[in-house]
Amino acid sequence: METKPLEIEIGLLHERICSALGDPTRILILYMLSEKGMFVNELSEALNIPQSSVSRHLRILRERNLVATERQGTAVLYTLPDKRIIVALDLMREILSSQLRQEAKITSAIHNQNSSEKKE
Amino acid sequence: METKPLEIEIGLLHERICSALGDPTRILILYMLSEKGMFVNELSEALNIPQSSVSRHLRILRERNLVATERQGTAVLYTLPDKRIIVALDLMREILSSQLRQEAKITSAIHNQNSSEKKE
DNA sequence: ATTATTTATGCGCTTATCCGAATATAAGGA
DNA sequence: TCCTTATATTCGGATAAGCGCATAAATAAT
Numbered sequence: 001m002e003t004k005p006l007e008i009e010i011g012l013l014h015e016r017i018c019s020a021l022g023d024p025t026r027i028l029i030l031y032m033l034s035e036k037g038m039f040v041n042e043l044s045e046a047l048n049i050p051q052s053s054v055s056r057h058l059r060i061l062r063e064r065n066l067v068a069t070e071r072q073g074t075a076v077l078y079t080l081p082d083k084r085i086i087v088a089l090d091l092m093r094e095i096l097s098s099q100l101r102q103e104a105k106i107t108s109a110i111h112n113q114n115s116s117e118k119k120e
Numbered sequence: 121m122e123t124k125p126l127e128i129e130i131g132l133l134h135e136r137i138c139s140a141l142g143d144p145t146r147i148l149i150l151y152m153l154s155e156k157g158m159f160v161n162e163l164s165e166a167l168n169i170p171q172s173s174v175s176r177h178l179r180i181l182r183e184r185n186l187v188a189t190e191r192q193g194t195a196v197l198y199t200l201p202d203k204r205i206i207v208a209l210d211l212m213r214e215i216l217s218s219q220l221r222q223e224a225k226i227t228s229a230i231h232n233q234n235s236s237e238k239k240e
Numbered sequence: 241a242t243t244a245t246t247t248a249t250g251c252g253c254t255t256a257t258c259c260g261a262a263t264a265t266a267a268g269g270a
Numbered sequence: 271t272c273c274t275t276a277t278a279t280t281c282g283g284a285t286a287a288g289c290g291c292a293t294a295a296a297t298a299a300t
Binding site for chain 1: 244245246247248249
Binding site: 007011013014016019021022027028064082084085091092093094095096099 | 133135141142143144148204209215219
């Protein structure tokens with residue numbers, strides 16, 4: 001079974017980037033860090049999520065170099081070293097809102113259809 | 121417990137777009153469809169993956185409107201209605217290759233360090 | 241050294257995701 | 271109708287991912 005170059009690259013893309021986006025909390029963390037660097041407990045409080053859970057999510061992001069760390073005393077400041085991930089996420093949000101607009105159109109079209117059917 | 125607007129939007133973003141990218145096969149399918157429309161069996165053969173598996177992946181993409189379908193006799197042609205998802209994926213590939221270049225730099229720096237240490 | 245603070249990890253559990261094989265469904269032709 | 275082709279779904283099982291709680295590890299201060 002041969003594995004083509006594209007497949008290998010996509011496999012790596014999934015493993016390193018896409019799978020990190022596979023949890024809504026992690027996406028939210030990326031957006032929060034795009035505003036400013038934050039400590040673990042800050043994120044934990046802001047998200048209202050247990051510290052251990054935040055720490056685990058941060059580990060996944062850190063292992064993939066999507067966030068960077070900087071020790072400050074006993075605390076660890078997390079920052080976003082490459083803002084392009086936010087650009088990619090924003091693009092996906094645009095795709096989503098296109099979809100939602102489209103779905104709203106279809107829904108209202110069905111409503112119009114129903115009300116004109118009633119008239120007949 | 122309040123849920124802020126951003127959280128809701130991110131939740132939807134994850135549910136509808138990001139989670140669909142959570143499997144390498146699905147990413148590969150999107151790339152293949154970006155070249156040309158394909159039938160299920162074509163994808164199945166090209167990917168060397170069982171038809172049922174491909175069909176399931178296509179369902180996930182279809183439910184999220186990331187692919188469109190068009191019946192042609194007994195077969196179903198799958199196409200990519202919005203190429204922007206490819207733009208987003210390509211951007212992530214760029215981020216990844218930046219990372220890989222960076223890692224290569226660090227690795228070679230360590231090698232240089234080691235060899236100069238040996239000299240002393 | 242002891243203690244306080246902050247972050248990371250181990251553990252057990254639950255849930256979600258993926259898979260292959262088999263079966264069901266849909267469309268078209270003999 | 272019956273059969274063929276193409277696609278979709280169901281089933282059962284295996285694997286991965288996420289969570290909360292408790293605990294370990296790291297740093298700094300007394």
